Amino acid sequence: MNSPAADTNPDTPRIKPATLKGFRDHLPGPMLAREQLIDTARDVYRSFGFSPIDTPALEYSEILLGKGGEESDKQLFRFTDQGNRDVAMRFDLTVPLARYAAQHLHEIGMPFKRYHVATVWRAEKPQKGRYREFIQCDFDTIGTTSNTADIETLFVINDLMERIGFTEFTIRVNNRRLLNGLLETLELTELANGVLRCLDKLGKIGPEQVADEMQQRAGLSREQADGVLALADCHGTPDEVLDSLETRLAHSETGSDGVQKLRELFDACQVAGIPQDRLQLDPAIARGLDYYTGTIYETFLDQLPEIGSVCSGGRYDDLAGLFTSQPLPGVGASLGLDRLLAAMQELGLIQHSTSAAEVLLAHFDADHCAQYLATARRVRAAGISCEVYTDPRPLGKQLKYADRKGFRLVLIAGADEFANGTWQIKDLASGEQLEVPDDQLVDSLANSLATNDA
Amino acid sequence: MNSPAADTNPDTPRIKPATLKGFRDHLPGPMLAREQLIDTARDVYRSFGFSPIDTPALEYSEILLGKGGEESDKQLFRFTDQGNRDVAMRFDLTVPLARYAAQHLHEIGMPFKRYHVATVWRAEKPQKGRYREFIQCDFDTIGTTSNTADIETLFVINDLMERIGFTEFTIRVNNRRLLNGLLETLELTELANGVLRCLDKLGKIGPEQVADEMQQRAGLSREQADGVLALADCHGTPDEVLDSLETRLAHSETGSDGVQKLRELFDACQVAGIPQDRLQLDPAIARGLDYYTGTIYETFLDQLPEIGSVCSGGRYDDLAGLFTSQPLPGVGASLGLDRLLAAMQELGLIQHSTSAAEVLLAHFDADHCAQYLATARRVRAAGISCEVYTDPRPLGKQLKYADRKGFRLVLIAGADEFANGTWQIKDLASGEQLEVPDDQLVDSLANSLATNDA
Numbered sequence: 001m002n003s004p005a006a007d008t009n010p011d012t013p014r015i016k017p018a019t020l021k022g023f024r025d026h027l028p029g030p031m032l033a034r035e036q037l038i039d040t041a042r043d044v045y046r047s048f049g050f051s052p053i054d055t056p057a058l059e060y061s062e063i064l065l066g067k068g069g070e071e072s073d074k075q076l077f078r079f080t081d082q083g084n085r086d087v088a089m090r091f092d093l094t095v096p097l098a099r100y101a102a103q104h105l106h107e108i109g110m111p112f113k114r115y116h117v118a119t120v121w122r123a124e125k126p127q128k129g130r131y132r133e134f135i136q137c138d139f140d141t142i143g144t145t146s147n148t149a150d151i152e153t154l155f156v157i158n159d160l161m162e163r164i165g166f167t168e169f170t171i172r173v174n175n176r177r178l179l180n181g182l183l184e185t186l187e188l189t190e191l192a193n194g195v196l197r198c199l200d201k202l203g204k205i206g207p208e209q210v211a212d213e214m215q216q217r218a219g220l221s222r223e224q225a226d227g228v229l230a231l232a233d234c235h236g237t238p239d240e241v242l243d244s245l246e247t248r249l250a251h252s253e254t255g256s257d258g259v260q261k262l263r264e265l266f267d268a269c270q271v272a273g274i275p276q277d278r279l280q281l282d283p284a285i286a287r288g289l290d291y292y293t294g295t296i297y298e299t300f301l302d303q304l305p306e307i308g309s310v311c312s313g314g315r316y317d318d319l320a321g322l323f324t325s326q327p328l329p330g331v332g333a334s335l336g337l338d339r340l341l342a343a344m345q346e347l348g349l350i351q352h353s354t355s356a357a358e359v360l361l362a363h364f365d366a367d368h369c370a371q372y373l374a375t376a377r378r379v380r381a382a383g384i385s386c387e388v389y390t391d392p393r394p395l396g397k398q399l400k401y402a403d404r405k406g407f408r409l410v411l412i413a414g415a416d417e418f419a420n421g422t423w424q425i426k427d428l429a430s431g432e433q434l435e436v437p438d439d440q441l442v443d444s445l446a447n448s449l450a451t452n453d454a
Numbered sequence: 455m456n457s458p459a460a461d462t463n464p465d466t467p468r469i470k471p472a473t474l475k476g477f478r479d480h481l482p483g484p485m486l487a488r489e490q491l492i493d494t495a496r497d498v499y500r501s502f503g504f505s506p507i508d509t510p511a512l513e514y515s516e517i518l519l520g521k522g523g524e525e526s527d528k529q530l531f532r533f534t535d536q537g538n539r540d541v542a543m544r545f546d547l548t549v550p551l552a553r554y555a556a557q558h559l560h561e562i563g564m565p566f567k568r569y570h571v572a573t574v575w576r577a578e579k580p581q582k583g584r585y586r587e588f589i590q591c592d593f594d595t596i597g598t599t600s601n602t603a604d605i606e607t608l609f610v611i612n613d614l615m616e617r618i619g620f621t622e623f624t625i626r627v628n629n630r631r632l633l634n635g636l637l638e639t640l641e642l643t644e645l646a647n648g649v650l651r652c653l654d655k656l657g658k659i660g661p662e663q664v665a666d667e668m669q670q671r672a673g674l675s676r677e678q679a680d681g682v683l684a685l686a687d688c689h690g691t692p693d694e695v696l697d698s699l700e701t702r703l704a705h706s707e708t709g710s711d712g713v714q715k716l717r718e719l720f721d722a723c724q725v726a727g728i729p730q731d732r733l734q735l736d737p738a739i740a741r742g743l744d745y746y747t748g749t750i751y752e753t754f755l756d757q758l759p760e761i762g763s764v765c766s767g768g769r770y771d772d773l774a775g776l777f778t779s780q781p782l783p784g785v786g787a788s789l790g791l792d793r794l795l796a797a798m799q800e801l802g803l804i805q806h807s808t809s810a811a812e813v814l815l816a817h818f819d820a821d822h823c824a825q826y827l828a829t830a831r832r833v834r835a836a837g838i839s840c841e842v843y844t845d846p847r848p849l850g851k852q853l854k855y856a857d858r859k860g861f862r863l864v865l866i867a868g869a870d871e872f873a874n875g876t877w878q879i880k881d882l883a884s885g886e887q888l889e890v891p892d893d894q895l896v897d898s899l900a901n902s903l904a905t906n907d908a
Contacts, residue, residue, distance in 0.1 A: 006772035006781030015517055017557035017777040019510055020541060025554055027561060028505035028568065035496070035506055042489070046810035047834045049841025051482035052489055056473055056587055057511065057543075057573060058531070063469055077512070079533030082577050087474060089511075100479055103471035107481060109858065111844045114482065119511060119573075123536050133510055144844040148823055152842060155831060264823070272828035318460035323471040327460030356500035369602055369718070374726035377609060380501045387503025388606060390565045390598040404563065 022124075022132030029354040033341060034135075037164065038117055041137050041335055044159045045115040048152060050139050053114045055096040057121075061088040063099050066322045075122045089121040093138045093334075094319075101142060102323035110143025110328075129342060140332025142319055147261050149331050150295040150315055151268045157299055157311050157333060158274050164340065165349045168302035169310075172282040175262050175295050176314070178245060179283065181255020182231050186224050194218035195228060196286045202232060203284075232284035238266045241281045261295065293317045297333055304343050310336045353406030357385035358449060360407040362399075364414045366392040371418070375411075375441070382442045384449065386411070403428055409448055411441075476578075476586030483808040487795060488589075491618065492571055495591050495789055498613045499569040502606060504593050507568045509550040511575075515542040517553050520776045529576045543575040547592045547788075548773075555596060556777035564597025564782075583796060594786025596773055601715050603785050604749040604769055605722045611753055611765050611787060612728050618794065619803045622756035623764075626736040629716050629749050630768070632699060633737065635709020636685050640678050648672030649682060650740045656686060657738075686738035692720045695735045715749065747771045751787055758797050764790045807860030811839035812903060814856040815865040820846040822872060829865075829877075829895070836896045838903065840865070857882055863902055865895075 019025055026034065042052070061078050065088075078088035090096050093116045101112065117137045126132060139156060141149040154171060161169050179196070183189050198213045205213075207229050214225035231248070234241040242263050249255030262281065269279060287296050294315030301310060313333025320328045344350045361376050363369070372388050379386040387407075389398045395412065402410050412424040423441050425434045425448055436444040473479055480488065496506070515532050519542075532542035544550050547570045555566065571591045580586060593610060595603040608625060615623050633650070637643050652667045659667075661683050668679035685702070688695040696717050703709030716735060723733060741750050748769030755764060767787025774782045798804045815830050817823070826842050833840040841861075843852045849866065856864050866878040877895050879888045879902055890898040 006783065007775050008779050008781055010779045012775075012779065014778065015520070015776050017517070017553045017774075018514065019557075020512055020514065020535075020539065021537065023510035023512060025510070025558065026506075026508040027558065028507055031506040031508055034508075047839040048830075049809060049811035049814070049839065051808060051810045052480075052485040053482055054480035054485055054488075056477035056479070057575070058474055058477060058587070060472065060474065063471070066469070074536075077533075077535065079531075081474075081531065082528075083475065085474065099471045103473075104479065104481065109855070113841070121511070133512070141844060146844045146846075148817065148827070148842060149844045151823075151827055152844075155827065159834070268824040268827050271824040272831045320471075321461050321466075322469050324468065325462050325464045325466065327462050329460065354505060355503060356505045357503035360503070363602065369605075370722040370725040373602070373605055373609065373722050376502075377726045380613075385501040385503065387567070388602060390595060390600040390603045390606075392600075401563070 020132070022126035024131055024133070027354070028356075029352065030341070032353065032356065033344065033350045034337070037337060037340060037344075038135075038137065040163050041160060042115065042117065044156060044163055045139050047159070048113070048156055050113045050115040050141075050156075053097075053100065053116055054118060055090070055093075055100050055116070057089055057119065058087050059090060059096065059099070061086040063323075064088050064090060064095055066095060075124055077121050077123055090118075091122050092120055093118060093136045097138075097140060097142075098320035098328075099323055101328055102320045102326070105324065105326060111141060111149070112143050113139075113141045115139040129338065131338070135337050137335040137337050138332060139334075140330050142328050142330030142332075145329045147264050147295075150261065151265050153295070153313065153331050153333055154265060154269065154279075154297060155272065155274070157297060158278065160311060160335060161299065164344070166301060169278060170280050170300050170302060171278055172280045172285055172298045172300065172309075173262065173265065173295065174282055174285045175258035176286070176293055177254045177258030177261070178249065179228070179231060179286070181249045181252035181258060182228065184254055185249070185252045186227055188220065188224060188228075191218050191220065193290075195220065199228065199232060199284060200286050202229075207233065234281070234283055238262075238276075238279060238281045241283075242266070245283070258294075265295070287312060287314055291316055295331060301343055301347075303347060307339050307343055308336075310339050310343065312336070351406075355387070355405035355407050357387040358407065359384060359386040359409045359411055359445060360398070360402040360405075361386055361388045361411045362395060363389040363392045364395060364412055365418075368413070368418060372413075375423075375438075379411075379442060379445060382446065384442070384445055399426075399428075409445060411445070474586070476580035478585055478587070481808070482810075483806065484795070486807070486810065487798065487804045488791070491791060491794060491798070492589075492591065494617050495614060496569065496571065498610060498617055499593050501613070502567070502610055504567045504569040504595075504610075507551075507554065507570055508572060509544070509547075509554050509570070511543055511573070512541050513544060513550065513553070515540040517777075518542050518544060518549055520549060529578055531575050531577055544572075545576050546574055547572060547590045551592075551594065551596075552774035552782075553777055555782055556774040556780070559778065559780060565595060565603070566597050567593070567595045569593040583792065585792070589791050591789040591791050592786060593788075594784050596782050596784030596786075599783045601718050601749075604715065605719050607749070607767065607785050607787055608719060608723065608733075608751060609726065609728070611751060612732065614765060614789060615753065618798070620755060623732060624734050624754050624756060625732055625765075626734045626739055626752040626754065626763075627716065627719065627749065628736055628739045629712035630740070630747055631708050631712030631715070632703065633682070633685060633740070635703045635706035635712060636682065638708055639703070639706045640681055642674065642678060642682075645672050645674065647744075649674065653682065653686060653738060654740050656683075661687065688735070688737055692716075692730075692733060692735045695737075696720070699737070712748075719749070741766060741768055745770055749785060755797055755801075757801060761793050761797055762790075764793050764797065766790070805860075809841070809859035809861050811841040812861065813838060813840040813863045813865055813899060814852070814859075814861040815840055815842045816849060816852045817843040817846045818849060818866055818868045819872075822867070825872070826867075829867075829892075833865075833896060833899060836900065838896070838899055853880075853882075863899060865899070 076088040081087050211225040214220045246259045292314035296314040298309040299311040315331040376386040376388045410426040421438045530542040535541045665679040668674045700713045746768035750768040752763040753765040769785040771783050830840045830842045864880040875892045
């Protein structure tokens with residue numbers, strides 16, 4: 001026979017079903033939460049005029065490696081394809097954006113605002129909360145140096161957090177030009193990377209040890225180290241900090257420009273009514289050494305600061321210098337989907353339903369299958385999601401299924417109800433049951449769901 | 455300096471930005487259409503109670519290859535990873551579903567209804583409309599043999615097509631048990647695969663040549679070949695065809711069961727009010743040799759039949775026999791995203807905007823940047839998407855940008871308007887311009903967009 005029945009013999013040799021180390025299956029419950037989070041992010045991005053793009057999962061290795069060198073190489077899932085090409089799976093969405101922008105420069109035009117929600121792969125050692133496959137959720141404005149784009153980036157982050165459902169969060173902002181300006185005045189520009197590397201540890205090891213490291217490793221004098229640390233040690237309202245920075249960096253054009261841009265940003269937030277206590281000016285944050293050149297953003301949940309920044313980014317001068325001589329400055333940020341989902345889970349912001357539908361229509365009487373299916377279709381036409389249980393099983397079993405999956409209402413009709421032209425609506429949360437005439441079914445369901453919501 | 459300015463020297467050696475053969479970048483316009491199509495599909499799936507899942511892009515090659523053999527192997531992007539594992543990128547979503555169902559059997563429970571929208575990769579020779587990377591959009595109900603699930607699958611296909619915006623389409627339905635029953639009565643069960651291979655060409659080469667091939671290649675007698683072709687050559691309404699098939703297959707239990715199941719399906723469609731002229735019973739369609747065992751679906755656009763089926767699927771007895779002794783029968787179908795997008799393009803069902811926002815707020819006067827950003831925030835809070843142009847450029851340039859991207863309204867205010875507390879709303883389609891007080895701005899925009907829609 002061309003279609004063999006299922007082979008249920010336990011002795012048949014089979015392949016053990018397993019996922020690769022560092023890779024995950026997503027079950028319906030967490031997946032519903034993930035889809036909802038991505039939908040929210042896309043809604044917010046679009047509301048600001050960011051458009052979606054997509055790029056291939058596989059690229060020429062040469063493109064992904066760029067000048068990344070050995071460290072990036074180790075992280076790549078890289079191989080030779082059937083056409084003997086050296087290819088690799090993308091490890092972020094920034095390099096593909098750079099390649100894309102250079103390749104389609106004339107089609108997309110500048111300024112160009114895009115979001116990109118897509119999977120990336122890194123052959124890293126898996127750890128708690130770190131996987132070899134995860135989704136990135138980036139937005140960028142490229143082709144402009146205008147501070148307006150920097151301010152808007154902060155507005156996007158604020159809206160993202162609000163719309164996801166967070167109320168208590170802090171967006172830390174900095175501008176790399178502050179530190180660069182200071183290093184210029186201290187004539188330490190050439191030691192910048194070493195200084196930044198030390199400064200990055202400030203939160204972990206404290207100012208004393210950072211000062212020590214700056215002397216021992218970066219080659220600063222004690223006085224210079226103190227000067228750098230004093231910049232990072234600003235306290236007060238953003239206005240107070242900016243006034244103090246303005247004085248301190250008055251002799252540096254770069255530094256003064258950084259102060260001016262931050263001032264515009266905080267002013268615009270005030271005019272737009274973004275709660276000031278969510279914003280924090282933190283001259284110590286750097287976010288990597290080579291890439292960012294201007295504004296920098298990090299976002300922390302007040303209740304869960306230990307999970308780290310959930311939305312980070314900044315301004316860069318040169319996105320695509322590897323691929324084009326056209327200067328492509330830009331600003332953007334990335335939403336940390338996995339971290340956010342873990343946080344939402346912990347803060348009880350995720351519904352625990354694994355069902356995509358609200359109503360289960362019980363398959364009570366096999367003879368009425370067509371009526372069940374037709375009724376479910378009528379319910380769905382009114383915008384109410386409705387699943388018909390597949391098999392005419394005992395009602396108890398179907399109610400258990402409904403309960404386990406998190407349906408809110410079960411719709412039941414047997415011979416009596418069909419004779420009377422009625423339906424039973426069972427509310428799974430309250431256990432209450434209501435009998436309604438068939439012609440009032442849709443309205444009753446809508447009412448029950450609305451009451452249920454309240 | 456640690457943050458070098460862009461290197462615009464045209465002589466700097468650069469990497470040529472290029473995508474791999476058979477892979478595509480997605481520009482914002484087509485991407486907006488793709489996202490909308492996927493959103494619609496997900497809405498429909500969820501309304502029937504299908505829940506989302508996801509699986510890794512990379513799996514053990516052994517799992518993906520299964521018993522597929524050489525042909526599947528050639529199509530795989532397969533390599534050895536850093537941990538010396540033989541891995542490959544998924545080439546469909548069916549094998550991953552089988553592995554997933556076997557692995558998480560007790561977590562997910564049965565029946566299990568899932569949808570899966572994800573990218574797959576095939577190292578095939580690229581052709582027009584065929585790529586090495588594309589998205590599949592599948593839904594399945596597994597763990598039940600109930601015909602209710604088969605009928606619902608057809609309801610889902612109908613709703614998908616309607617909600618996407620198609621009105622003229624035909625869903626061709628068959629049940630493999632008809633042909634299997636006939637072959638049983640003709641004692642040709644062992645030749646089934648050969649017969650099916652010939653029958654699959656009926657649309658292309660016609661009944662005479664198929665009869666020839668059945669004799670020459672499948673080893674049938676002329677009489678047997680005619681018997682098989684007679685089954686495929688049923689004309690009339692579904693009821694007429696089913697009556698004729700019932701008589702013809704009366705001596706085969708398998709065949710009679712197939713007829714009965716199709717009768718239930720067509721009856722349920724009638725009760726539910728699905729237009730009968732959309733449904734066609736076609737005993738000739740087979741859809742592959744080994745996998746499907748019961749109901750079969752194909753969907754054609756009446757205006758573009760040449761692009762082939764845009765949504766196909768069927769019932770299978772044994773999803774995961776490779777991985778578990780637990781029998782997992784099921785039924786499902788797959789939406790052909792790329793084909794549908796091409797068809798929608800051709801039928802004018804795709805809007806040509808490349809902007810995700812409706813309103814562009816012109817950056818007219820650099821001194822009012824904060825007010826522009828605050829106003830855009832107010833507009834967005836009312837649910838209207840609004841982009842602020844990044845740079846204070848000449849208005850003509852900004853209007854050109856708005857026009858090219860497909861914005862509907864442009865919001866303008868300069869010194870005069872700020873003095874009067876008003877805004878200019880420019881409708882890009884009509885060219886009309888309206889001056890409104892600031893406190894009526896949001897309502898006026900909503901009105902303009904609503905009028906515009908009509």
